[in-house]
Amino acid sequence: MAKPETARLSRRERQIMDVLYRRGRATAAEVLKALPDAPSYSSVRTILRILEEKGHVSHQEDSARYVYKPRVKREQATRSALEHLLDTFFGGSAEKAVVTLLDTSASSLSAEELNRIEQMIEKVRKAGA
Numbered sequence: 001m002a003k004p005e006t007a008r009l010s011r012r013e014r015q016i017m018d019v020l021y022r023r024g025r026a027t028a029a030e031v032l033k034a035l036p037d038a039p040s041y042s043s044v045r046t047i048l049r050i051l052e053e054k055g056h057v058s059h060q061e062d063s064a065r066y067v068y069k070p071r072v073k074r075e076q077a078t079r080s081a082l083e084h085l086l087d088t089f090f091g092g093s094a095e096k097a098v099v100t101l102l103d104t105s106a107s108s109l110s111a112e113e114l115n116r117i118e119q120m121i122e123k124v125r126k127a128g129a
């Protein structure tokens with residue numbers, strides 16, 4: 001089976017995946033309750049089926065219900081989405097993405113957050129040397 005492409009999920013698909021990542025597993029009814037401005041129950045079931053076809057979720061039968069769970073770890077899905085974002089908007093350049101993030105959020109970063117970013121940069125420098 002092909003690797004799921006998290007970056008190509010619709011807004012509603014991402015919301016449903018977020019519910020499944022938070023809960024670990026859920027029925028369509030549980031997903032429906034957790035969604036903001038929730039669509040109909042049949043829409044949630046249809047989207048879950050589509051997510052299953054795309055390889056993002058799997059299900060198990062529990063009596064007459066299907067219980068859905070993510071097929072890939074959240075970290076793996078996050079990495080895939082970030083790689084797609086880098087390729088699409090920054091030509092694959094992590095530097096351009098970081099500069100943009102710092103430009104747009106510099107005033108909201110605390111000294112502690114800036115120190116952690118600085119430590120990560122130093123760690124990467126040492127690993128590359």
